[in-house]
Amino acid sequence: MSQPLQPPTGIxxxxxxxxxxxxxxxxxxxxxxxxxxxASLSPLRDLQDYTSVDExxxxxxxxMTPDDMSKVIKRIEDQVQRQYxxxxxxxxxxxxxxxxxxxxxxxxxxxxxxxxxHACVAENNQxxxxxxxxxxxxxxxxxxxxxDKADHLYNPPAVPEKGYFYMPVQCQQxxxxxxVKVCPVHATWQEKDGITVIDYDWCIGxxxxxxxxxxxxRRFNFTKPDIPKERLNPNMAYLGNRPRKQGVMEKCHFCVxxxxxxxxxxxxxxxxxxxxxxxxxxDPESEVSYILREKRIFIQLKEEMxxxxxxxxxxxx
Amino acid sequence: MSPGHKRPTExxxxxxxxxxxGVTCGxxxxxxxxxxxxxKPSTQARIPLVDPSFLEQTAWRKSYADxxxxxxxxxxxxxxxxxxxxxxxxLRYDAEHVLIVPDEHSxxxxxxxxxxxxxxxxxxxNEGNLLTFSTRDGNELQFAESSRLCGSCHGPNxxxxxxxxxxxxxxxxxxxxxxxxxxxCVNCHNPHSPRIPTRQPAPPPHPLRLPFVPGPSAPxxxxx
Amino acid sequence: MIRAAKDYLTFLWxxxxxxxxxxxxxxxxxxxxxVFCLLGLHAYCIQFVHGLIVTGxxxxxxxxxxxANFTFLVGVAAAAVMMVIPVYIYDNEELHDLVIFGxxxxxxxxxxxxxxxxxxxxxxxxxWHLIPGIGQLNFPRSMLSWDVIVLNGYLLLNVHxxxxxxxxxxxxxxxxxxxxxPFVFIAIFWAVSIHTVTAFLYVGxxxxxxxxxxxxxxxxxxxxxxxxxxxxxLALQVIRRVTQYHITNKALLTLRSIVxxxxxxxxxxxINEIFKEFYSGNLxxxxxxxxxxxxxxxxxxxxxxxxxxxxNLISMFLLILPLSRSLKWLDLACVxxxxxxxxxxxxxxxxxxxxxxxxxxxxxxxxxMNETLVCLGIWAFGLLCYTIFLRMSVPILQGTxxxxxxxxxxxxxxxxxxxxxAPH
Numbered sequence: 001m002s003q004p005l006q007p008p009t010g011i012x013x014x015x016x017x018x019x020x021x022x023x024x025x026x027x028x029x030x031x032x033x034x035x036x037x038x039a040s041l042s043p044l045r046d047l048q049d050y051t052s053v054d055e056x057x058x059x060x061x062x063x064m065t066p067d068d069m070s071k072v073i074k075r076i077e078d079q080v081q082r083q084y085x086x087x088x089x090x091x092x093x094x095x096x097x098x099x100x101x102x103x104x105x106x107x108x109x110x111x112x113x114x115x116x117x118h119a120c121v122a123e124n125n126q127x128x129x130x131x132x133x134x135x136x137x138x139x140x141x142x143x144x145x146x147x148d149k150a151d152h153l154y155n156p157p158a159v160p161e162k163g164y165f166y167m168p169v170q171c172q173q174x175x176x177x178x179x180v181k182v183c184p185v186h187a188t189w190q191e192k193d194g195i196t197v198i199d200y201d202w203c204i205g206x207x208x209x210x211x212x213x214x215x216x217x218r219r220f221n222f223t224k225p226d227i228p229k230e231r232l233n234p235n236m237a238y239l240g241n242r243p244r245k246q247g248v249m250e251k252c253h254f255c256v257x258x259x260x261x262x263x264x265x266x267x268x269x270x271x272x273x274x275x276x277x278x279x280x281x282x283d284p285e286s287e288v289s290y291i292l293r294e295k296r297i298f299i300q301l302k303e304e305m306x307x308x309x310x311x312x313x314x315x316x317x
Numbered sequence: 318m319s320p321g322h323k324r325p326t327e328x329x330x331x332x333x334x335x336x337x338x339g340v341t342c343g344x345x346x347x348x349x350x351x352x353x354x355x356x357k358p359s360t361q362a363r364i365p366l367v368d369p370s371f372l373e374q375t376a377w378r379k380s381y382a383d384x385x386x387x388x389x390x391x392x393x394x395x396x397x398x399x400x401x402x403x404x405x406x407x408l409r410y411d412a413e414h415v416l417i418v419p420d421e422h423s424x425x426x427x428x429x430x431x432x433x434x435x436x437x438x439x440x441x442x443n444e445g446n447l448l449t450f451s452t453r454d455g456n457e458l459q460f461a462e463s464s465r466l467c468g469s470c471h472g473p474n475x476x477x478x479x480x481x482x483x484x485x486x487x488x489x490x491x492x493x494x495x496x497x498x499x500x501x502c503v504n505c506h507n508p509h510s511p512r513i514p515t516r517q518p519a520p521p522p523h524p525l526r527l528p529f530v531p532g533p534s535a536p537x538x539x540x541x
Numbered sequence: 542m543i544r545a546a547k548d549y550l551t552f553l554w555x556x557x558x559x560x561x562x563x564x565x566x567x568x569x570x571x572x573x574x575x576v577f578c579l580l581g582l583h584a585y586c587i588q589f590v591h592g593l594i595v596t597g598x599x600x601x602x603x604x605x606x607x608x609a610n611f612t613f614l615v616g617v618a619a620a621a622v623m624m625v626i627p628v629y630i631y632d633n634e635e636l637h638d639l640v641i642f643g644x645x646x647x648x649x650x651x652x653x654x655x656x657x658x659x660x661x662x663x664x665x666x667x668x669w670h671l672i673p674g675i676g677q678l679n680f681p682r683s684m685l686s687w688d689v690i691v692l693n694g695y696l697l698l699n700v701h702x703x704x705x706x707x708x709x710x711x712x713x714x715x716x717x718x719x720x721x722x723p724f725v726f727i728a729i730f731w732a733v734s735i736h737t738v739t740a741f742l743y744v745g746x747x748x749x750x751x752x753x754x755x756x757x758x759x760x761x762x763x764x765x766x767x768x769x770x771x772x773x774x775l776a777l778q779v780i781r782r783v784t785q786y787h788i789t790n791k792a793l794l795t796l797r798s799i800v801x802x803x804x805x806x807x808x809x810x811x812i813n814e815i816f817k818e819f820y821s822g823n824l825x826x827x828x829x830x831x832x833x834x835x836x837x838x839x840x841x842x843x844x845x846x847x848x849x850x851x852x853n854l855i856s857m858f859l860l861i862l863p864l865s866r867s868l869k870w871l872d873l874a875c876v877x878x879x880x881x882x883x884x885x886x887x888x889x890x891x892x893x894x895x896x897x898x899x900x901x902x903x904x905x906x907x908x909x910m911n912e913t914l915v916c917l918g919i920w921a922f923g924l925l926c927y928t929i930f931l932r933m934s935v936p937i938l939q940g941t942x943x944x945x946x947x948x949x950x951x952x953x954x955x956x957x958x959x960x961x962x963a964p965h
Contacts, residue, residue: 014327015324015325015326015327015330018327018330018331018334019325019330021330021334022330022333022334022337025334025337025338025341026337026561028337028341029337029340029341029344029568029572030561032340032341032344032345032348033344033575033579035344035345035348036344036345036347036348036351036575036576036579037579037582038348039347039348039349039351039352039579039583040347040348040351040579040580040582040583040586041582041583041586042351042352042583042586043355043356043583043586043587043589043590044586044589044590046355046590047589047590050666051666056666056667060670060676060677096491111513111515111516112518113371113516113517113518113519114371114518114519114520114521115371115372115519117519117522118367118371118372118519119371119372121367122372128364128366129363129364130523130525130594131364131522131523131525133522136522136900138900138901146824146901147899147900147901148824148827148897148901149901150900150901150902152521152522152900152901152902153521153522154518154521155518155520155521156518157517158515158516158517158518159515159516159517159518160515169900178746178747178748181682181683182682182683182684182685182745182746183679183683184671184678184679184683184685184686184689185667185670185671185676185677185678185679186677186679187670187677202667202670202677203663203664203667204662204663204664204665204667204668204670204671205593205662205663205664205667206658206661206662206663206685207603207604207661207663208683208685208742210600210603211603211604211746211749211894211895212746212748212749213748213899214747214748214749214899215748215899215900216600216601216898216899216900216902218600219600220593220600220603220663221592221663222525222592222593222594222598222599223591223592223593223594224592228366231366245664246592246663247592247593247662247663247664248663248664249663259490261494262489262490262491262493262494262495263488263489263490263495264486264487264488264489264490268485268486269374269485269487270372270373270374271485272377272485272505273484273485273505273513274483274484274485274486274500274505277481277482278490279490280490280491286490287480287481287482287486287490290477290480290481290482291482294477294482302748302899305747305748306747325564329564329565332564332565333564333565333568335565336565336568336569336572337568339569339572340568340569340572340575343572343576344572344575344576344579347576347579347580351579351583356587356591356595356911524599524600524601524902524904525594525599525600525601526597526599526601526602526904526905526906
């Protein structure tokens, strides 16, 4: 295998010249490669407002002191003001004691007008382009709860249509939420009052929760959200409707900025037929307690999943 | 791959040099191409903002109590401007015993109950005093109390309405923290033709990736 | 102590140097791969700035080719260590040195897996949230947290084993059993676990009936142990061709038998799956219908899955027949196997899980040009890494790069070092 060494002769021959050339060309190729590397990074010039140092090192929501939170809120208010020209009021609302929220929806009454969808979009500062809507209304034929038969894009001149019923679906705030189970960084969790919330500044955007949800309730910001300035809702909550960033998840949170101060969620307040009912199930006088006590048939969507949602659909006739 | 065993030949060196020149040129061309053509996002048609009428919370109809609160014109409710006291207007029916609505009240379309069930104005209106309602069990109710009149026949719905479960509530679910507003029956139901009319829905969703499946029964979604 | 550190740094420096030295085929190959890497990097920078909207993904189909490739490559990484079993459990000496090539493939595959997962994240700057202790890793409830731990652990395991064995060979020292034999056995178990954990990512989602089935885990392993050794068979033939490293046909045939058995199991499991989905007629089969037959006029994946099944069947028959003992036919069987399984695991598993959505909507998925360039870039980067690993390890194993010729000039300066006698 071994060959005798050829001592350098001292007189440069053709091979030496070619080898010298090769070494030079090798260096120049490496140099050109580095130049191409720099050029390939050029789109990063357009990066604006991606993250600040404060945001990058921001603590997890549950580990923030009230002082940390007030700094973060100030930063969010400044950001929103810079971007939209309106100074919002952002609060970190905690769950109320002795409260567990439940939502009931009367499928006999819903006419499929989709006003709830758009009221939610307006209240919660959702992106219009690309479009994010937490609520999806399904048009189903009489006699079946099989969602594979659902029509999502119905657009007749008038609703309701004969032979069909309408079922709005949004986050069901399950007792046993698969999204909370699968999130690798605890960015989503369920609070004491039953609302499953997301810390938008902690989410890494892996979209595992979106794959896990059996109700297709979670939405992802594929790009920077586009909220029209004139329709911005300045009454915001940290875990609720403050504007989100590119690359994070969002979903229905039962309008925390409203419900945790005792108000009805936006979808309920706009429903023209009063199909939506919301309240504290721990209060026997609430509408939702009445419904679950008096109505003979109420169901949870996809009950066999074992998620035990806090969202009940009921019928009158 | 490894020239570690013998000195490279001239032929292979020349080839190597040529390849290296090619690689260098390739890198330079690549760098130029990447710098020269900035990527532009594909333009999809902008989704128009929803019509603000779909965001309104106002009830479809105004009740007598609403009108009174707004100090609106209540002359429509002063029956004795036209009618005589102690002389209630007679009801007239056609050949199929369908009520004939007089021309003066032509804006009323009768449709309260199928099979001509509620074909008698005096089922609700008080013959003796047109400014009040009378229930079947003899109660006399003011215009502002019309919901009790509805409840005198529609018991289950009335009980649900009292509990806040039929019809919409607005305001605060937590009654200690704020006011809540319950609408009256007539805010949604026209008492003479109570069935809720059909109406135009808000636009369908716009999925991010087109094309999407048009519904099996609906016409194709209108593009913005 | 200092001496040991200095020796190690010299070793690393020499390995690094040799990665830039080669003949014209080497430069052409590496140059081409680098071009694709840079194109991929450029495409990723665009994605970083504008968001994942530049891909073909949507809320309906929220995972695409990135996760599809990740799933395939975890299988390759797991199977690369499959050669360890015949060598260390069955004392097959033929394959002894080849174990290192398998483990280096595993390292390259894991690097690609980590790259694919990173480019799929919406907020890659928040990766530190995954670090246990500093972040909030949701272990043990989230299967993704398991995946983070096992993949990085597997990477470290293989880097240690290969690094230790190569460095020992470089120093002409017999490697100490305690520094690598236990790790090798851990690696066998760990390899199965990385792929099982990845399978459990899908299986654990009750809301997606297409994935929520106990056959997914075994299928993953069966298909990984077909495609992985198939890649190694091809890689070994390349090594044999471009270096003077001696690889016997017997080694290739041992690997062939692994692919043979795994492929038969894979096809059997496929038959099981198809029967279960289509015989009973219950309702949760929309995704399977979409994949195999098309649904409501949507049939983008139908030609792909049937091509994959055809490739897998042809590959299985070729492997069963003694015909595939000849390298020409074996190579064909391997290529068909790799392509078939790549389609099956990527397009045939990840995408149909999203179509239709849990609410019944049908939105199809096509990867965008940007997304494809990122994928090609990561594949090129993985091949680049593997080539560099081989470029370093083959001379070490052959003895041409060793401590004994440290003092001699490096290969490209005109005088060539003499090959040291091979250690035993």
